[in-house]
Amino acid sequence: NAGVTQTPKFQVLKTGQSMTLQCAQDMNHEYMSWYRQDPGMGLRLIHYSVGAGITDQGEVPNGYNVSRSTTEDFPLRLLSAAPSQTSVYFCASGGRGQPQHFGDGTRLSIL
Amino acid sequence: AQRVTQPEKLLSVFKGAPVELKCNYSYSGSPELFWYVQYSRQRLQLLLRHISRESIKGFTADLNKGETSFHLKKPFAQEEDSAMYYCALSGEPFGGYNKLIFGAGTRLAVHP
Numbered sequence: 001n002a003g004v005t006q007t008p009k010f011q012v013l014k015t016g017q018s019m020t021l022q023c024a025q026d027m028n029h030e031y032m033s034w035y036r037q038d039p040g041m042g043l044r045l046i047h048y049s050v051g052a053g054i055t056d057q058g059e060v061p062n063g064y065n066v067s068r069s070t071t072e073d074f075p076l077r078l079l080s081a082a083p084s085q086t087s088v089y090f091c092a093s094g095g096r097g098q099p100q101h102f103g104d105g106t107r108l109s110i111l
Numbered sequence: 112a113q114r115v116t117q118p119e120k121l122l123s124v125f126k127g128a129p130v131e132l133k134c135n136y137s138y139s140g141s142p143e144l145f146w147y148v149q150y151s152r153q154r155l156q157l158l159l160r161h162i163s164r165e166s167i168k169g170f171t172a173d174l175n176k177g178e179t180s181f182h183l184k185k186p187f188a189q190e191e192d193s194a195m196y197y198c199a200l201s202g203e204p205f206g207g208y209n210k211l212i213f214g215a216g217t218r219l220a221v222h223p
Contacts, residue, residue, distance in 0.1 A: 031209035
């Protein structure tokens, strides 16, 4: 059972480039989320989903897009990377009434 | 405003000493509180949730609604407890807890 799988683990981008962070879960969880982790700020919610086809914005959504075409996958898209988006990104999933399981994270640097 | 405050960035103790990691929250309803732990460069792992009222790895936490606190305690710290600890809040007890509000985290360093 792989749980929550994030790819890539590391990525370096140039300002203005776009990319997609992948997140997949094999636990048939309804709820999925993306967080960014920054020193001194904990984790902040970017976007979340309560099921296939349903997404909504979290606390810091600007510069990011998401979609949820299947239950398993919840990719996060950076439209035009900026240095302020340098961070560690965590994907999480959970069932109704159950705590979230987190992935290993993607460490992203924007030059 | 919904907020989780962890006042200490770093807590440094010696092995065998008691540990208390503080967490205070601000929420208008009845939230559910969690403690997550992150060992060096690893994923976040759930340590405790207040409704389960269980002890994990010797850690306990009691929700004090009067003081709006959910402090994490352990009577005797071990070196392997060294990690980053996050307190988190969810305002949707019947949902998927996918809108967690995290504190800034406290790094616990246990010295031999």
